[in-house]
Amino acid sequence: xxxxxxxxxxxxxxxxxxxxxxxxxxxxxxxxxxxxxxxxxxxxxxxxxxxxxxxxxxxxxxxxxxxxxxxxxxxxxxxxxxxxxxxxxxxxxxxxxxxxxxxxxxxxxxxxxxxxxxxxxxxxxxxxxxxxxxxxxxxxxxxxxxxxxxxxxxxxx
Amino acid sequence: xxxxxxxxxxxxxxxxxxxxxxxxxxxxxxxxxxxxxxxxxxxxxxxxxxxxxxxxxxxxxxxxxxxxxxxxxxxxxxxxxxxxxxxxxxxxxxxxxxxxxxxxxxxxxxxxxxxxxxxxxxxxxxxxxxxxxxxxxxxxxxxxxxxxxxxxxxxxx
Amino acid sequence: xxxxxxxxxxxxxxxxxxxxxxxxxxxxxxxxxxxxxxxxxxxxxxxxxxxxxxxxxxxxxxxxxxxxxxxxxxxxxxxxxxxxxxxxxxxxxxxxxxxxxxxxxxxxxxxxxxxxxxxxxxxxxxxxxxxxxxxxxxxxxxxxxxxxxxxxxxxxx
Numbered sequence: 001x002x003x004x005x006x007x008x009x010x011x012x013x014x015x016x017x018x019x020x021x022x023x024x025x026x027x028x029x030x031x032x033x034x035x036x037x038x039x040x041x042x043x044x045x046x047x048x049x050x051x052x053x054x055x056x057x058x059x060x061x062x063x064x065x066x067x068x069x070x071x072x073x074x075x076x077x078x079x080x081x082x083x084x085x086x087x088x089x090x091x092x093x094x095x096x097x098x099x100x101x102x103x104x105x106x107x108x109x110x111x112x113x114x115x116x117x118x119x120x121x122x123x124x125x126x127x128x129x130x131x132x133x134x135x136x137x138x139x140x141x142x143x144x145x146x147x148x149x150x151x152x153x154x155x156x157x
Numbered sequence: 158x159x160x161x162x163x164x165x166x167x168x169x170x171x172x173x174x175x176x177x178x179x180x181x182x183x184x185x186x187x188x189x190x191x192x193x194x195x196x197x198x199x200x201x202x203x204x205x206x207x208x209x210x211x212x213x214x215x216x217x218x219x220x221x222x223x224x225x226x227x228x229x230x231x232x233x234x235x236x237x238x239x240x241x242x243x244x245x246x247x248x249x250x251x252x253x254x255x256x257x258x259x260x261x262x263x264x265x266x267x268x269x270x271x272x273x274x275x276x277x278x279x280x281x282x283x284x285x286x287x288x289x290x291x292x293x294x295x296x297x298x299x300x301x302x303x304x305x306x307x308x309x310x311x312x313x314x
Numbered sequence: 315x316x317x318x319x320x321x322x323x324x325x326x327x328x329x330x331x332x333x334x335x336x337x338x339x340x341x342x343x344x345x346x347x348x349x350x351x352x353x354x355x356x357x358x359x360x361x362x363x364x365x366x367x368x369x370x371x372x373x374x375x376x377x378x379x380x381x382x383x384x385x386x387x388x389x390x391x392x393x394x395x396x397x398x399x400x401x402x403x404x405x406x407x408x409x410x411x412x413x414x415x416x417x418x419x420x421x422x423x424x425x426x427x428x429x430x431x432x433x434x435x436x437x438x439x440x441x442x443x444x445x446x447x448x449x450x451x452x453x454x455x456x457x458x459x460x461x462x463x464x465x466x467x468x469x470x471x
Contacts, residue, residue: 030445032408033467035189037408037409093187130183133196136297137295137449137452138261143421147447149445191347249344252353261452265455266454266455290413295451
């Protein structure tokens with residue numbers, strides 16, 4: 001009845017990784033007031049960028065969606081770390097930005113970033129419904145296929 | 158004397174469209190506290206992306222500005238929907254991000270995004286004066302020439 | 315003991331320039347509530363964009379870092395102007411976005427943006443530790459190599 005985020009994660013068979021350390025001289029999240037800013041997350045899995053290369057054609061959409069899904073999982077891992085281990089501290093996900101490494105001909109960034117949007121709503125429920133932008137990049141750090149950042153409201157709004 | 162946003166729209170001969178549905182699994186805006194996040198808007202007109210193709214040279218600036226203007230109109234339509242139909246609920250426009258589909262040689266993104274900045278100030282008056290970033294993208298969803306998102310403060314600050 | 319931002323600037327031998335005027339029809343910063351949005355800053359020096367051209371290979375990293383450092387100096391100049399001349403009004407730097415003009419093969423945007431992250435922490439101390447995204451762009455206004463924007467919390471949080 002009162003479905004928790006943890007129960008949804010379990011039902012999805014999802015185990016969040018430890019929050020990845022930043023790739024450079026910054027922090028993976030900041031909290032100011034009731035706003036949580038999560039740094040751009042790459043499709044990290046087991047400590048390495050798992051999906052690389054820019055997307056060229058429609059046949060790359062599924063690969064991009066898997067990259068976006070991994071970025072979203074890492075966003076949740078960072079949010080959990082920011083909130084002292086308990087994702088229930090999330091008020092709502094306000095916005096994500098989906099940066100998709102793209103050939104000039106590739107224009108399906110919105111479908112790629114659905115890989116993240118779907119996962120976030122699956123895990124966070126109504127609190128995961130978000131605004132977003134999805135755009136095509138010339139390239140990304142570590143040749144990642146996707147990078148996504150996020151803004152959360154924390155606590156009661 | 159007390160010029161309203163609606164009166165400015167009328168004076169400009171501008172009629173806002175219905176807020177476009179999002180192109181994918183997300184929402185076109187979220188409100189957290191007094192902050193309104195509007196998702197990236199494409200140059201939609203009559204239900205379709207009206208300006209497509211990346212910008213290559215100075216001769217494409219006018220086309221890009223028209224795309225940016227359409228994005229801004231759609232931002233206003235979303236803001237109006239978010240505010241229950243009344244743009245007077247806007248406290249101020251805080252920031253826009255202008256994503257311009259660009260060939261590597263094209264470096265006039267700031268002039269392109271003026272098409273949006275000018276419209277927003279024309280309609281919102283002092284409340285429309287905003288911070289912004291204008292950048293060049295490898296490509297955009299639906300081969301759109303421009304995508305713009307926005308952050309508004311709502312109500313009295 | 316009570317190290318001020320001004321004393322750190324002096325120790326670093328850094329003198330902030332006057333805040334640059336925007337390149338187009340917008341403002342270089344907005345303040346809504348306790349949030350300060352700084353517009354995308356280019357690597358301006360002495361009134362001109364000092365570092366241009368997209369980054370192609372590892373040998374361009376140092377050039378990119380210098381561009382990022384100049385962007386950060388201009389962000390601080392804008393923040394100082396926004397805060398009536400006194401950077402001590404900064405609560406903390408919440409987030410930066412680092413846009414790096416990049417060839418498709420260049421994937422070291424995170425190292426480039428360290429040029430800004432390092433400077434910001436050097437000047438602002440603990441208050442300068444930030445979230446960020448670093449991404450590769452097709453091109454940037456005025457053929458700049460880097461553009462960076464920022465969100466600050468001002469005053470006590």
